Amino acid sequence: MKGAEVIDLQKEDFVDRVFIYVKAGDGGNGAVSFRREKYVPKGGPDGGDGGDGGFVILRASANLSTLLKFKHQKKFVAENGQHGRGKKQSGKSGEDLIIDVPVGTVVKDARSGEIIADLNRHGMMVCVARGGKGGRGNAHFATSTLRAPRIAESGEKGEERWLELELKLLADAALIGFPNVGKSSLIAAMSNARPKIADYPFTTLVPNLGVVKLDRDVEYVVADIPGLIEGAHRGSGLGNLFLRHIERCSVLVHVIDIASVEGRDFLKDYDTILEELSKYNPELLKKPQLLVANKIDLLDEDELNGRLEKLKRHANREIIPVSALTRQNIDTLKEKIAQFVGESKLKLSMLPAPPFEKPKPIKTRLELKFDFEIVRTKEGFVVEGEQVKAWLNRYSLEHRDALVRFLEVLEKNGLSEKLKQAGAKDGDTVWIGDYDFEYRE
Ligand SMILES: Nc1nc2c(ncn2[C@@H]2O[C@H](COP(=O)(O)OP(=O)(O)OP(=O)(O)O)[C@@H](O)[C@H]2O)c(=O)[nH]1
Ligand SMILES: [Mg+2]
Known part of the structure; x- marks a missing residue:
């Protein structure tokens, strides 16, 4: 038997309070892969999807009375999704991380102070960080004109945040x-x-x-x-x-x-x-x-x-x-x-838990029509914007087809026109993320 522990209690309100960091799992990347068969020189695309990242979920438990356990552990990270592989094999999704807290815990976003949940019933759950959606493999991108697509999506990053947990301590x-x-x-x-x-x-x-x-x-x-x-x-x-x-x-x-x-x-x-x-x-x-x-x-x-x-x-x-x-x-x-x-x-913990609907994994919306800016720097012209960033996160442009596709999208949104307006001349360098091109009129 271990010794007793005591919380530093404020006389008036008996509040127990801790700050913890939670991070959901990142989605796995989709794979670029092609079928290999004997006597078939060029197989079709068979890159599998990445798995979704695990979620971080808080759950109220009647078996806990205090937030003491968080004095020792403050960082909670859910598992990442695995990357997709060839032969259309999907990556495994990351396990959700379920953290038990005492019934009566109020969960706040530490930065904004916004109340996320008041976990006042045994078994009640709340998702505090959504996992990232896994990326799709190249098997999804075949079309009649692009039969062997070298293009796949990267997984989305899982959410992360600091939480404040607050419990009005009640005596048992x-x-x-x-x-x-x-x-x-x-x-x-x-x-x-x-x-x-x-x-x-x-x-x-x-x-x-x-x-x-x-x-x-x-x-x-x-x-x-x-x-x-x-x-x-x-x-x-x-x-x-x-x-x-x-x-x-x-x-x-x-x-x-x-x-x-x-x-x-x-x-x-x-x-x-x-x-x-x-x-x-x-x-x-x-x-x-x-x-x-x-x-x-x-x-x-x-x-x-x-x-x-x-x-x-x-x-x-x-x-x-x-x-x-x-x-x-x-x-x-x-x-x-x-x-x-x-x-x-035990009586409390036998009551049925309230229903819980797990939200969808994080997936940034990619708009086909969007605005962006051309910024002139010493190194050349840089293409910038929220949606540009989102596309760059989603597709790794080292795959030629992804690059071509993204350039097409940018062109539809007026890339050449904007570069011209910004004063680009034949032979100037244009940057999109880490990739550079030569501008041609
Ligand atoms: N001999 C003996 N004295 C005890 C024991 N427990 C408490 N006392 C004494 O009894 C007196 C009262 O003890 P407290 O613990 O202050 O009693 P309390 O019930 O909290 O009293 P209030 O706060 O006034 O309601 C003190 O002088 C203690 O030392 C015991 O097991 N044996
Ligand atoms: Mg006393």
């Missing part, structure tokens, strides 16, 4: 009970939370949260709620301010001072707390409740056993005797709470 389990019974001492013994502990009532003024981590996959958040007293539901003491925190927890951990240090009767304490809970909201009593008898170090064995027996008969539920001071039985308590919390999470 609430430690409740009279003042001074040792709630803060217990949260200190179970987690790394370091609340103030003192021998006077109402030491704790606002709930403290601590994260208890049993192993890699089991973690939960406990809240140390300020002491409740008789009349709390009406506003006596501090308790009523925090009863609504208790409403949001799935498990109640009811702490009793079995040694009666303050001279009160522990049976009466037990009843009073239940009564206050039920007067505030009767639904609270339906929550799973663990009964913890604290301060067992102050009693000798006979006395302790007698009292535990009495409490058991009175409350008719399982009791965990512990000492926050000597840490006796604290591990058992941690595991018992984990079990209770786990059961309530």
Whole structure:
């Protein structure tokens, strides 16, 4: 069992926040390839398509309570699509990367601050980066006039972005009970939370949260709620301010001072707390409740056993005797709470997940009609524009046919005319991306 971990909590809002980088997979390139057969000198084109890049998807999971795991890993990259090959073999698509986050995580674009999703139900998913579409192989480009096309598409780049994940931390389990019974001492013994502990009532003024981590996959958040007293539901003491925190927890951990240090009767304490809970909201009593008898170090064995027996008969539920001071039985308590919390999470995780429709991979639109500019530089005339860039990304012009085709498209959009206007003369150099030509009128 590993030690507990604690989040640096801001007292007022208990917000857990992390920034992560996500990158979807790039699409694989289409292949330029020709069939080779015996006795057939020139086979047809058979270059396969590239696979699509994997997506990055966030998924809400009831089994997580915090964003702690993102303190260690911040970079998430989905797999690229594989390139197409000869014999019309398509490249494999990249695996999607699914990242689990706790239910209640709000996902924002870190740059714009725009809210992308509020993942408030178990199983809810949102795509945060779309994979790039794979490029088509040359098998797609054969026409009656171009029977052996040397042309194929490159895969599109996958999306990438920084995300801000924000979680309003809610406790899974609430430690409740009279003042001074040792709630803060217990949260200190179970987690790394370091609340103030003192021998006077109402030491704790606002709930403290601590994260208890049993192993890699089991973690939960406990809240140390300020002491409740008789009349709390009406506003006596501090308790009523925090009863609504208790409403949001799935498990109640009811702490009793079995040694009666303050001279009160522990049976009466037990009843009073239940009564206050039920007067505030009767639904609270339906929550799973663990009964913890604290301060067992102050009693000798006979006395302790007698009292535990009495409490058991009175409350008719399982009791965990512990000492926050000597840490006796604290591990058992941690595991018992984990079990209770786990059961309530399991119920949540069995609800059907909301439907999710995966969006289409990224594919830039190539317009046949578009505008571009001619920029005169020392090296020659450069053809520039958004659509020019898109075409250059899509086709690698080292294949002659792709180059010819793109030049045709540019010509239809007035390439020669524009060059002339820009002052190009016979023999001048023209640049399109990394490729250069000689201008002829
Ligand atoms: N002997 C003994 N003393 C304990 C134990 N647990 C807590 N105490 C003492 O009991 C007193 C109250 O403990 P806290 O943890 O502050 O109690 P609390 O329930 O958080 O009290 P409030 O915040 O006032 O509601 C302190 O003096 C603790 O040292 C225990 O297991 N054994
Ligand atoms: Mg306290």
